[in-house]
């Protein structure tokens with residue numbers, strides 16, 4: 001997959017996996033990684049799907065309606081890519097925190113839903129419930145921050161709360177942060193996510 005990797009100064013820190021929103025690319029979220037942890041390695045990936053020229057991580061049938069078969073296929077593809085990248089760049093595969101926005105947050109949530117060991121934690125900006133009706137793996141020890149907007153036209157408040165419950169019921173440690181805003185990524189939620197990350201003192 002197309003990506004950038006920037007090696008961090010502190011190898012004990014998690015590798016931050018950056019996943020952009022629809023129409024974005026691997027450069028978009030680099031400033032967020034700087035805000036969250038400027039000592040950590042960063043792997044930022046571009047989604048393999050092109051929707052009318054807009055990169056995405058999986059296909060959709062309509063806005064907010066996911067192509068589940070493709071979602072499952074692309075989730076596995078991304079996980080395999082992460083396994084290979086860990087070998088190529090010599091980072092600890094078991095110490096990775098995803099930072100995703102919108103479509104990127106949805107594929108990060110899907111990694112947590114389908115692959116128990118894919119991530120140690122995740123910062124999800126405006127995620128949706130990626131799939132319903134499946135049993136999640138045991139997510140004990142995983143730390144998840146969700147930023148949601150009270151007026152998000154793409155993801156209702158109920159859906160954000162539902163996602164929180166699904167992760168909690170799978171034993172993850174989840175913080176749901178609300179912004180009085182829509183689907184956009186705000187400076188305030190990035191500041192809250194950074195504060196949350198620092199409070200957990202992530203190390204190897």
Ligand code: MLT
Nearest residue numbers: 022060063064102103106
């Ligand atoms: C999705 O398709 O992942 C969601 O609708 C969010 C987005 O617009 O990317």
